[in-house]
Amino acid sequence: MTSSTTPGGLARFNSLEEHAASAALHEVCASSVWGSALLAGRPYATAAGLFAASDAAMAQLTTADLEEAMAGHPPIGRPKPGDPTSSREQRGMAGASDDLKAEMLELNLAYQEKFGHVFLICATGRTGEQMRDAVKERIGNTPEQEGENVRAELGKINRIRLGHLVQEDQA
Template sequence: MTSSSTPGLTRFNAVADGAARAVLREICASRTWASALLARRPYSDTAALCAAGDAAVAALTAADLAEAMAGHPPIGRPAPGDPASAREQRGMAGAPAALKARMLAHNLAYQEKFGHVFLICATGLTAEQLYDAIRNRIDNTPEREREIVRTELGKINRIRLTRLAEGPPEAIATPAPDDGGAPP
């Protein structure tokens, strides 16, 4: 451990595998991704954690990527009770009803074409930027879109990993004794 370690990262490195896995699965729903990050603990700093996250995203199979995407709600409809989802999709929150309706229609068309939610790192983007992105990406081939999704997933995971590492250590809960560390 180097002196550049943060309290959140120190706690993440120290908790039992079950608790660490649970936190990682909140960041990214892919079991493969979470296992890859668990296997490399402890991390010396946030950069090392994010680099491991990037490598794990790059190694995801199509099935792993689908599992990761299944953990993301559609743009414009953040997961109820999920502060990360609401924070990341803040740009859609105050959008006019007409724009929200167009976004919903495009979300449905996108999902029909590609078989998964429209995934974009929405942090800091306005409703108009999100709408422009889905309109531009809907004409992609499935292969092209899969690689864009992989890139966007990597961006989302980096933001979330940084928040984990640099956040308060008490944000990482200890699981119940019967957890056993097994993936859900």
């Protein structure tokens, strides 16, 4: 498929200079290994090809790579100030009661103490209660089980963010 028949958002991503594409990918996922793998695969003929490359790169990330990726994610209930992406993704916590927010803070801290990193979940479309229930369920996991959960959730987040990156209507 040539760039003239590639959807506009994807063609724009494919044509970015390497440093700009790298910066855009870093906004999607903070793992430098993941970003380098996606850069190396350009140009992508389809969004599905980009998503497949993301999934393949995600599957290859080491524990250290996953830790680097997680460092780019704020705790649930505390999106980064001025970051529209984390605010959009965590919209389900925006209208949560003070009690639920306090409970989420306690659960986040307990989870982080147990696993050594933030609780990571694809929060898009989830309510505050659903996120609370998920952390309550997952805090009982082994580190190995939780590592696989983190990898799967990060993969979902990356797909959503990549979709936004290659949308047609971006300038």
